[in-house]
Amino acid sequence: MMETKTLGLIAGGGQFPLLVLKGAQQQGYTVAAVGFDKETSPAVDQAADQSIRIKLGQLGKMIKFLAGQKVTEVVFAGPINKPGAFDIRPDLRAIKLLLNLGSRNDNSLLSAVARELEKENLKIVSALNFVPDLVSPSGVLTRRKPSQGENQDIIFGWPLIKKIGSMDIGQCLVVKERVVVAVEAIEGTDATILRGGELAREGFTVIKTFKPGQDNRIDLPALGLGTIETMIRAGASCLAYESGNSLFFDRTEAIRLADRHKIAVVGISSDQPGAMAGS
Numbered sequence: 001m002m003e004t005k006t007l008g009l010i011a012g013g014g015q016f017p018l019l020v021l022k023g024a025q026q027q028g029y030t031v032a033a034v035g036f037d038k039e040t041s042p043a044v045d046q047a048a049d050q051s052i053r054i055k056l057g058q059l060g061k062m063i064k065f066l067a068g069q070k071v072t073e074v075v076f077a078g079p080i081n082k083p084g085a086f087d088i089r090p091d092l093r094a095i096k097l098l099l100n101l102g103s104r105n106d107n108s109l110l111s112a113v114a115r116e117l118e119k120e121n122l123k124i125v126s127a128l129n130f131v132p133d134l135v136s137p138s139g140v141l142t143r144r145k146p147s148q149g150e151n152q153d154i155i156f157g158w159p160l161i162k163k164i165g166s167m168d169i170g171q172c173l174v175v176k177e178r179v180v181v182a183v184e185a186i187e188g189t190d191a192t193i194l195r196g197g198e199l200a201r202e203g204f205t206v207i208k209t210f211k212p213g214q215d216n217r218i219d220l221p222a223l224g225l226g227t228i229e230t231m232i233r234a235g236a237s238c239l240a241y242e243s244g245n246s247l248f249f250d251r252t253e254a255i256r257l258a259d260r261h262k263i264a265v266v267g268i269s270s271d272q273p274g275a276m277a278g279s
Helices: 016-026 042-047 059-068 092-099 106-119 148-166 189-200 225-234 251-260
Strands: 006-011 030-036 050-054 073-077 123-125 172-176 179-183 204-208 236-242 264-268
Touching: 006 016, 016 030, 016 042, 016 073, 030 042, 030 059, 042 050, 050 059, 059 092, 059 106, 073 106, 106 123, 148 172, 148 179, 148 204, 148 236, 148 264, 172 189, 179 189, 189 204, 189 225, 189 236, 225 236, 225 251, 251 264
Parallel strands: 006 030, 006 073, 030 050, 073 123, 204 236, 236 264
Antiparallel strands: 172 179, 172 204
């Protein structure tokens, strides 16, 4: 009889951790979940085979728990509320890690945590192994294609958000008539879109991409029904995202809602937005 493998789940907020957990269990894994106070859904604790709650910064406690559960592979799933990341209570191991970091932005911090886990012979695996259906597709998903002006905004904005992403600042950009209206930083995508709406009023394009150099095992751009709802509130008319390297939640409902509001949604599969479907 083959021994059951135990997967360590580092569970942030939202629905993603629970989807990954269930996908892993369906593949025969036992799941040991590490959740965070004020972030992780209680449903994760209920569904996991073993679970623990820690505060941000308790790296030593996390590693001790994973070792105690005989975990060999670890998956990261779900965001940590960025403003909440300032409310950190580092233990001795985390203090050492933080002192050696030049930047504490998303990619730097998560990559450093991943390296610490790898020092303990814990293999970091991609969450997409357990939820392949969430990988965002290429091409135009809605009835309406991006207009000529929206295409121009995508081509204009794409290299800019890639440059901003390479500096580990953000993954989302709001553009109107080839003018950058809003750039994502710590506030997150939804707040960026709403701020863009306050400035652009209506008829603007939202671009969301994968950060160059980002580790796709530990952090992926995500969008879904909530993104479209926020775009409607803000007055956005087009969403362009990087396909393959992003997650698309509640896709059917999101596209149906986008169609009702005549929002164009397009997935771009390369660093050449001019080659997109419908351009």
